[in-house]
Amino acid sequence: xxxxxxxxxxxxxxxxxxxxxxxxxxxxxxxxxxxxxxxxxxxxxxxxxxxxxxxxxxxxxxxxxxxxxxxxxxxxxxxxxxxxxxxxxxxxxxxxxxxxxxxxxxxxxxxxxxxxxxxxxxxxxxxxxxxxxxxxxxxxxxxxxxxxxxxxxxxxxxxxxxxxxxxxxxxxxxxxxxxxxxxxxxxxxxxxxxxxxxxxxxxxxxxxxxxxxxxxxxxxxxxxxxxxxxxxxxxxxxxxxxxxxxxxxxxxxxxxxxxxxxxxxxxxxxxxxxxxxxxxxxxxxxxxxxx
Amino acid sequence: xxxxxxxxxxxxxxxxxxxxxxxxxxxxxxxxxxxxxxxxxxxxxxxxxxxxxxxxxxxxxxxxxxxxxxxxxxxxxxxxxxxxxxxxxxxxxxxxxxxxxxxxxxxxxxxxxxxxxxxxxxxxxxxxxxxxxxxxxxxxxxxxxxxxxxxxxxxxxxxxxxxxxxxxxxxxxxxxxxxxxxxxxxxxxxxxxxxxxxxxxxxxxxxxxxxxxxxxxxxxxxxxxxxxxxxxxxxxxxxxxxxxxxxxxxxxxxxxxxxxxxxxxxxxxxxxxxxxxxxxxxxxxxxxxxxxxxxxxxxxxxxxxxxxxxxxxxxxxxxxxxxxxxxxxxxxxxxxxxxxxxxxxxxxxxxxxxxxxxxx
Numbered sequence: 001x002x003x004x005x006x007x008x009x010x011x012x013x014x015x016x017x018x019x020x021x022x023x024x025x026x027x028x029x030x031x032x033x034x035x036x037x038x039x040x041x042x043x044x045x046x047x048x049x050x051x052x053x054x055x056x057x058x059x060x061x062x063x064x065x066x067x068x069x070x071x072x073x074x075x076x077x078x079x080x081x082x083x084x085x086x087x088x089x090x091x092x093x094x095x096x097x098x099x100x101x102x103x104x105x106x107x108x109x110x111x112x113x114x115x116x117x118x119x120x121x122x123x124x125x126x127x128x129x130x131x132x133x134x135x136x137x138x139x140x141x142x143x144x145x146x147x148x149x150x151x152x153x154x155x156x157x158x159x160x161x162x163x164x165x166x167x168x169x170x171x172x173x174x175x176x177x178x179x180x181x182x183x184x185x186x187x188x189x190x191x192x193x194x195x196x197x198x199x200x201x202x203x204x205x206x207x208x209x210x211x212x213x214x215x216x217x218x219x220x221x222x223x224x225x226x227x228x229x230x231x232x233x234x235x236x237x238x239x240x241x242x243x244x245x246x247x248x249x250x251x252x253x254x255x256x257x258x259x260x261x262x263x264x265x266x267x268x269x270x271x272x273x274x275x276x277x278x279x280x281x282x283x284x285x286x287x288x289x290x291x
Numbered sequence: 292x293x294x295x296x297x298x299x300x301x302x303x304x305x306x307x308x309x310x311x312x313x314x315x316x317x318x319x320x321x322x323x324x325x326x327x328x329x330x331x332x333x334x335x336x337x338x339x340x341x342x343x344x345x346x347x348x349x350x351x352x353x354x355x356x357x358x359x360x361x362x363x364x365x366x367x368x369x370x371x372x373x374x375x376x377x378x379x380x381x382x383x384x385x386x387x388x389x390x391x392x393x394x395x396x397x398x399x400x401x402x403x404x405x406x407x408x409x410x411x412x413x414x415x416x417x418x419x420x421x422x423x424x425x426x427x428x429x430x431x432x433x434x435x436x437x438x439x440x441x442x443x444x445x446x447x448x449x450x451x452x453x454x455x456x457x458x459x460x461x462x463x464x465x466x467x468x469x470x471x472x473x474x475x476x477x478x479x480x481x482x483x484x485x486x487x488x489x490x491x492x493x494x495x496x497x498x499x500x501x502x503x504x505x506x507x508x509x510x511x512x513x514x515x516x517x518x519x520x521x522x523x524x525x526x527x528x529x530x531x532x533x534x535x536x537x538x539x540x541x542x543x544x545x546x547x548x549x550x551x552x553x554x555x556x557x558x559x560x561x562x563x564x565x566x567x568x569x570x571x572x573x574x575x576x577x578x579x580x581x582x583x584x585x586x587x588x589x590x591x592x593x594x595x596x597x598x599x600x601x602x603x604x605x606x607x608x609x610x611x612x613x614x615x616x617x618x619x620x621x622x623x624x625x626x627x628x629x630x631x632x633x634x635x636x637x638x639x640x641x642x643x644x645x646x647x648x649x650x651x
Contacts, residue, residue, distance in 0.1 A: 190380060193378035193439075199366055
């Protein structure tokens, strides 16, 4: 009777009050800063220290800050362009790896996920080095016959091309991995049944393969959207003076102290990211995978 | 003289290191229920998939209804298949699954609806037309797969181990239902199975396959009663195989010297020589505690080693002289009561005409 300790199994940690407390503290430490950030975006004070009453005026202030809005619009534009391209490339890569056997396939699969594991700072430096080379090369055309090329790429949104390309490079492997995982559960007999019933290769792809992998494609797209939207490091290395993104802009503002309008803008970003993530997780729910 | 609906001519399919199908030739007649029977890895599924066009790069000719299938892709062949996993499309309703094969081949929408309805009625799934596959049981999914193939009105329906995923009761029910369906629709069914009971109970003719080759093609009764080889005899049902040496042939039959039995005379058409096997089905043997009065019967004295009780029958194993082991099927009637005890001395006997001489 005295040895109650032994009645608890190794995974029954939910019954231990100390572990519950530990979990609670961890939870609070993780989420309190975010909660505070959101709460103080409604604080009627210039400083993020004392609560002075409710207001939404900083949302208006952020909205009226032209450079902040521009950075925000840039971020959204880059994210959308990146998502479209990364989803197409990532899905195509996943299909290719799933469908075909070729020499050194496992090596290709390994190299493909490199952008996921390489430290972001290294990616940032690498992309910077590449772009400065390309930049030097393109400057050579400044007086040449394709001078229009450089001018074209200084027009919005094409001036965001450099950042977008870098974002595509690091986010498409995520799409590929998610879609590939989804395709791993595809029963080849679905494809054979479709052909047996008279469908062509393309009809089979549109009617059977694509619907099956669609949840993975959507999840991958939303993943690349959020990755692109909040990327700081790689963007910081590739952004020019004319092309600010929201995270980079916030960083430059914060160096002069955090004002509530940054809180407000960050809150908007959090909500957008959160919604995209929730949809992505819904799409990947196990019940859907079993289909 | 009707012409065959399917002619298989010298069909061979090699994989690296293995010959999956080894120079197979046979014909299947219209309206036949044909079974490809064999242990796993014998090439039966490969052959079925070659007929469907899902397996290519084999050699030989497959002729369906007079048309050589060489170079005809799977989606243009007049055959349809029920897959082992059923492969019912998970994102479509039952109705759309069944209609799929008509839709993709450009059948008009107002023709699709009644044909789908008809096919679903045929497999008694009309009430479930709007369900998704994950709301169906295994047996129901199989019916959908059947309806989906039949709605295309194929000349031949191919079934790949269709009953292997079902439990015993349901399997028995579906065996009867498939046989009924085949008679109602009147098209050729080719079924692949490793289950000899399934093949015997449903098929008109059975091809026994082993190591890529066809060993015997015959109706169920002939295959059971007159197997050509030890392999077929052993694969179809249970059989006692007794080593023997032929010592002479006369009008009465072949005289052999058999292990544990001594000199026996077995009626046999044709000739036999050298080492052979005497084959006799366990249900042809009778057990008695007295020596049989008829001296025409073949009999062996032995001791009951084991009794396996199955309710209606018991399988009795008798050890005789020379280490000869005989399996005997005994009806559990009054005569058997009291006789079936381990260690009891008995006589196992049978009529010579129930014995087969197998040379291969």
